[in-house]
Amino acid sequence: MTERKQVVRKAEFPVAGLGTRFLPATKVSPKEMLPVVDKPLVQYVVEEAVAAGIDVMVFIVGRSKGAILDHFDKAYELESELTSRGAGDDLATVRNIVPPHVTCVYIRQAEALGLGHAVACAKAVIGDEPFAVLLADDMIDAGRSSCLAQMMTVFEDRQCTVLGVQTVQPSETGDYGIVAASVINDRLSLVDAIVEKPKAGQAPSNLAVIGRYILTPAIFDKLENIPRGAGDEIQLTDAIAMLLEDETVLAYEFEGKRYDCGSKLGYLSATVKQSLKHPDLKGPFAEFLKTLELT
Numbered sequence: 001m002t003e004r005k006q007v008v009r010k011a012e013f014p015v016a017g018l019g020t021r022f023l024p025a026t027k028v029s030p031k032e033m034l035p036v037v038d039k040p041l042v043q044y045v046v047e048e049a050v051a052a053g054i055d056v057m058v059f060i061v062g063r064s065k066g067a068i069l070d071h072f073d074k075a076y077e078l079e080s081e082l083t084s085r086g087a088g089d090d091l092a093t094v095r096n097i098v099p100p101h102v103t104c105v106y107i108r109q110a111e112a113l114g115l116g117h118a119v120a121c122a123k124a125v126i127g128d129e130p131f132a133v134l135l136a137d138d139m140i141d142a143g144r145s146s147c148l149a150q151m152m153t154v155f156e157d158r159q160c161t162v163l164g165v166q167t168v169q170p171s172e173t174g175d176y177g178i179v180a181a182s183v184i185n186d187r188l189s190l191v192d193a194i195v196e197k198p199k200a201g202q203a204p205s206n207l208a209v210i211g212r213y214i215l216t217p218a219i220f221d222k223l224e225n226i227p228r229g230a231g232d233e234i235q236l237t238d239a240i241a242m243l244l245e246d247e248t249v250l251a252y253e254f255e256g257k258r259y260d261c262g263s264k265l266g267y268l269s270a271t272v273k274q275s276l277k278h279p280d281l282k283g284p285f286a287e288f289l290k291t292l293e294l295t
């Protein structure tokens, strides 16, 4: 009998971090609600997940993240006000943030003990299924097929853990989980080892794991059995290193441009790029940028 192929239906969004690089903006407002043009960062990743066929969104939230719950909920007062004003387009915008077939689940991470700890918080909801993890900080402009959709194609074929990776500068390895991998084809590699935030010069390669993962449920066992790692946090990278001992882990170099919106420079770059793609803004904004070049 042939084994039935597993399908990824659930995605996890760890949004409980403190966002210290954006203080004071993130003192009371979630970093993940920072807008790029007119949409919050977290909405971009949720749309990416919906486009990739996910229908259960699991948000790992913390204190002062209530705006994220409200954003994906119904806004009765606003909707009734927009209805009475006959503002049909605005009404559609606030009503269609997630399609009706999508279920949103919220889990509280009581302490920001790291990405690995945040991922582990969803164990009861994910159960024994493969699942995706998307970090709202990483905004990926991927064109026709989103980054997660590309990774789903790999998962459908290979049925194992897939990490989204990209090449970084040797000086940047200390900011990422870095993999040592053997090439399978032009975008896919077999991960041989993974290490969290190696110093420049000590990294096994320049292939950095960014905020897109498809993980098998075996990761939860590993997350329960790792000590605190870099930065005294429970690191997802350390659990993946353990998973490697039992299972195949692949690294996929996605097609698309990634913006690290957890940093000010990445966030500003994404804002400029998206503004230049916006149908109403691109002309006047490009004109404005030209005036800056002259000064």
Ligand code: UTP
Residues within 6 Å of the ligand: 014, 015, 016, 017, 018, 019, 020, 021, 022, 031, 060, 109, 111, 112, 113, 114, 115, 117, 118, 135, 136, 137, 262
């Ligand atoms: P980061 O380390 O980039 O985010 O975590 P941060 O800690 O919020 O930001 P800085 O470094 O202080 O500026 C990546 C993602 O993981 C989530 C964050 O919300 C972010 O989306 N995260 C991180 C959690 O959900 N829980 C944690 O304990 C840590």
